[in-house]
Amino acid sequence: MPDTGASDAFVAFERVQKSYDGESLVVKDLNLSLPKGEFLTMLGPSGSGKTTCLMMLAGFETATHGEIKLDGVSINNIPPHKRGIGMVFQNYALFPHMTVAENLAFPLEVRKIGKSDREAKVKRALDMVEMGDFGGRRPGQLSGGQQQRIALARALVFEPELVLMDEPLGALDKQLREKMQFEITNLAHSLGITTVYVTHDQTEALTMSDRVAVFNDGRIQQLAPPDELYEAPQNSFVAQFIGENNTLEGTVQQIQGDRCTVQLANGEVIDAKPVNVTQPGERTRVSIRPERVEVNPELGDTAHTLKARVLEFVYMGDIFRTRLEVAGNRDFVIKTRNRADQERLTPGQEVAIGWLPEDCRALDAD
Template sequence: MRGVTKSYDGRSLVVRRLDLDVMRGEFLTLLGPSGSGKTTTLMMLAGFETATTGEILLEDRPVTRLPPHKRGIGVVFQNYALFPHMTVAQNLAYPLTVRKVARADIAEKVRRALDMVRLAGFDDRRPAQLSGGQQQRVALARALVFEPSLVLMDEPLGALDKQLRERMQFEIRTLHEALGITFVYVTHDQAEALAMSDRIAVFHDGVVQQLDTAEGLYERPCNAFVAGFIGESNRLAGTVGSVRDGEARITLDGGGEVIGRAADADTAGTRALISLRPERVRILQPDEPADNKLSGRVRELIYLGDHTRIVLSVAGNDAFVVKAANTGAPLPHGADAQVTIGFDVRDCVALRAAAN
């Protein structure tokens, strides 16, 4: 996608000058909240929406003005869009029929596609006779049956319960690795994106904020939106005092000073947010060393089996969370206990605070 924009009213942009390369064979997820532009981007790739400006190329072939059926792209919709009056085999045969595939070849391609999604023997059933997970597999098989080079998926697991959703995430990922076909996947579920993707494009307000691996997004967010949207993070407000060798010294509004990795808060005097993952913060024992130390007061302890969730008041944040693994190490006793928390410079990210 080269300089692609989309406007429905000629004034406001749903997608703002998007430049995006999807690598052959990768699993790319478009992730973001509702209204961020991710689904509109997918629909422009598919041809169901027309780009207002810019160009879309598929393997160096311009497809910006081509109708969907001439792009050779497989699409899996959120509601599956199966034909209710057709059998499973007929649903899979349909895209082959419109492409004028020889009748002798259709049966074999349908059989292979059903084997691929583990639905052999379901040929004569209708969609209403299938579970949600089985319908999702049929929709995926229909998108793959004509052997496209690119498959697009618009929140295909949204209607499934949690357990089935997690199983289908694994199955889709395994199928992608086996076939080597390029997948572009849309979701608002960050855990789903982290579990499935080679790379993730995080959308906000029609702009890709960061395009990176799951690890890159989680460990090295480029701005405050990405840090807050991907995973859970604690935030402490302050001002950058100095920056040296990529590390920022921050004076916190609620008292105290910390040193962290400078992301986009890399200039002295900049208003900043410190982002800290709950599992990277430790409750320190007396005289235990740490790059950064802050005082806190316990507000709540919640036992969750493998870890205890400790809610603290720290430097003006009354909902600061520490995830302490239940390994037998001593934990604070009850509310109002005074504690010292510690964390490393590498786990403390200094981000530019959004302007009010």
């Protein structure tokens, strides 16, 4: 669940709301706190409220209600340039008429830092992003990846304690984007900088973050470390949004401790872990990750098996991805490692599938 704010939080949103028209809320009663040095990602689909939260923290948007604090001090009425926050955007926002070194020196000049100190800080920032030899070039002479490094260096050059990043890698190709993910994370952690990162890319969020706040409809649906988000989603939205996921519709028959029985649409009954179901008769969606499902499982490996029909078998190099029809769901996917002894399934083939009950989560039907 979302934080309620902590007295020792470095960044805190306290009951923050945002409306542009005075009626509909883009951000709804947000409570969120970050300790110093954390790398937090705000993840969600377009229109979920994540970028609005970042812009309120930066000072480019004003909260309609509630308070935003930085190191215990309210910053609601402090203008953006006085908040001491570094910003990195997707479009880099570099001045094309300035050299790289001049771009980096600009925020230092604004802060009235002397020339010798400016030069030392610019050199340090460029070395930090491995661009020490590019100070004399203009942004137009750099590749996309180099420009992004310079944008990052400019955000760090005045040594802020907080850096905000809004889809900073969105314009890069896949290979460079993955390389920059690790570079940004390592740099943030080595410098001890608190980072708030906005993206709609779930892989990016899982790879880079200490914690991820999953947004939808103006609210945080779940706030947790990446492995917990993936392994233990708290509702159907998070289960579907984070990674690939299988769902089967059903009705809760019985709940007993950390186990419940669910009757599926085709009449078969399975065991699951009750996550946000509370009583028999309740509609549910059970959630199972593709890699947790076994084909023709050995007796005893799983608590039960279901019949399935192979619809599609795709070779993907390191894994095989198989789409099946299971209990009326024609988009049930399993992923198996490419091993020498792994059976290659064929469309139309009838198989048995199974999984451990603890890997199957009974979530909300909506």
